[in-house]
Amino acid sequence: MQRVTIAEVAARAGVSTATVSRVLSGRGQVSEDMARRVRRAAEDLGYQVNSIARALRDGRTGTVGMVVPSITNPFFTSLVESVEHVLGQEGKELFLCDARSDPRIEARRLASLVARNVDGIIVSPSHGTESGPAVQETADRLPLVQLDRFVAGTDTDWVGVDDIAAMRQVVDHLHAGGARSAAFVGSRLTNSSSEQRLDGFRRRAAETGLTVRDEWILLGDYTVEWGEEAVARLPDLPDAIVCADDLIALGVTRACRSHGIDVPARVQVTGFDNIEFARLGEPALTTVDQPRDQIAAEAVRLLGAAGGASRAHISLVPRLVVRDSTRAKEPR
Amino acid sequence: MQRVTIAEVAARAGVSTATVSRVLSGRGQVSEDMARRVRRAAEDLGYQVNSIARALRDGRTGTVGMVVPSITNPFFTSLVESVEHVLGQEGKELFLCDARSDPRIEARRLASLVARNVDGIIVSPSHGTESGPAVQETADRLPLVQLDRFVAGTDTDWVGVDDIAAMRQVVDHLHAGGARSAAFVGSRLTNSSSEQRLDGFRRRAAETGLTVRDEWILLGDYTVEWGEEAVARLPDLPDAIVCADDLIALGVTRACRSHGIDVPARVQVTGFDNIEFARLGEPALTTVDQPRDQIAAEAVRLLGAAGGASRAHISLVPRLVVRDSTRAKEPR
DNA sequence: TCCCTTGCTGTAATCGATTTCAGATGAAGT
């Protein structure tokens, strides 16, 4: 159970710890003779570096922290997977934290990541305003990139999709399928995704002449349950229901099915994110595909390039995936 | 950006670093006078401990590593969430790694967790035999608990469900619903869950006189796609299809729907795990609910209690959740 | 008055790997 230290390797090889370090880390020049002896000794003893000691010494841990609002939301899960993959390619590792959609828990997580000397932090903030102080404070100490969601009034890099452009595609597609009125089911306006998507929806609906009534704007959580409940709350049925994410949309189609409302004949429904289960809905969901791998790659790149005085806001244009919950066959 | 060290706090408060440490960590006696001065100085400078340095000093990091086969599988995700929650209550944090169902990647992750001095490791091994060496080697150095799955021939603690008992419930329930023959769709026999579940299925099927033909045992991956494909591969239809997890079951019911096979009237289908989406299938899946929170709590408890010479194997009895993909109304 | 506690505080060692700096060796050049 005792860990082997560099000193023991040095003793066994009959050299100094400096030489051992040089051999094993590959920097500095060491004669082939010594190198062999050291490697042999390290091998025999089963030596492995203590990365805590190394981290203390050179101030970097090779670790990136990531904080997401909810690890059970498949969208964030797949984002985490992408980020982990990209980091893996640079030999870095991921510290994953779940904020449980609570800005206070989020703040604690961020502080603890700072204390643990991660080299950078990727965060998808839980709340559009309340997450602000903690995020900004953290960003002042470490490279930090916001992902997907964005907190108002913070000065950090950001990567996500262009929600406005996405909603334009969605609305146009529904319109092409014959919709003349539409409802929006989203989450309470406590984060930027939700706001942006609602905003984009409203704008494009106005431009295309779609009827949108105030009672048709329903805000709750990013959950299947809320989607189901929202349908019950609609005073009457519009031609289409635009959902702020796929979980909500799955709830909406499920509720429609159990109320005997035909989708897409009577009501067209759209989701957002293109999680794996979107295609498993009945009917399969038309939704907006987020380019996760690209988002992850950009985020990691920005973390590495941190330090420039100017902040980057990278918004990628997502792609509409047409399935069976809408009527038009073309993306727009 | 510069981090404040204990020395700076000491200088500002006009005391030694020892005193600062004693005040801030609360151990050792310090006069109220000094304590106030120190706290004041720490506050002013925005001091935060460097947990790397602390970890180096006292050999513990307050961190637990967890390795799962696939973070995109909702079952593992919810398990991670439970574990994270339990750890959070003891002030520990979780280092999450995704093995991508590859024992080699898994071995690398385990080694890196050891190098990072985590206090313990929770792993759900990817492969029933190939994961063995890495898992055993890791367990020899650190407290380690296997979760859900188990590697043959390793000597470590384990927590999971009693797959045999679960399958007994499943088979009895299908039998009660009128099934007289059944197929099994699982994953290739590369992990204990799969083996145990198939074994349990076979045994109980034999005991209850259910017909099981060899061509009805189909093994692939834990994915929706495989479930869909498996249906196409069945030479003819049994009365029931028992799936080794919910993802497979979702694929199976989806394929049945698109082939016009009525579930549960023509074929009954069952899943395993009770992931959130199980109830969203069409029809909603009858499945086996895994007591995640309890599994997580036991795992964390075992990690803490490590050191005893004897190994604990804790198997919890899961509960059958009856929904619409089967015919009988009672659990058994 | 002197010794012994008791209660605080500071000095310095410690954890393990890395790296600076100085010293040693040997080869090549004049």
Place this chain on the structure above:
DNA sequence: ACTTCATCTGAAATCGATTACAGCAAGGGA
């Protein structure tokens, strides 16, 4: 033979927090 360099090694400092140990002062008892 004497420099001059290049090449390699090792001693010791360093990162930041913790803690064993020693020292000091005040108070009590003999």
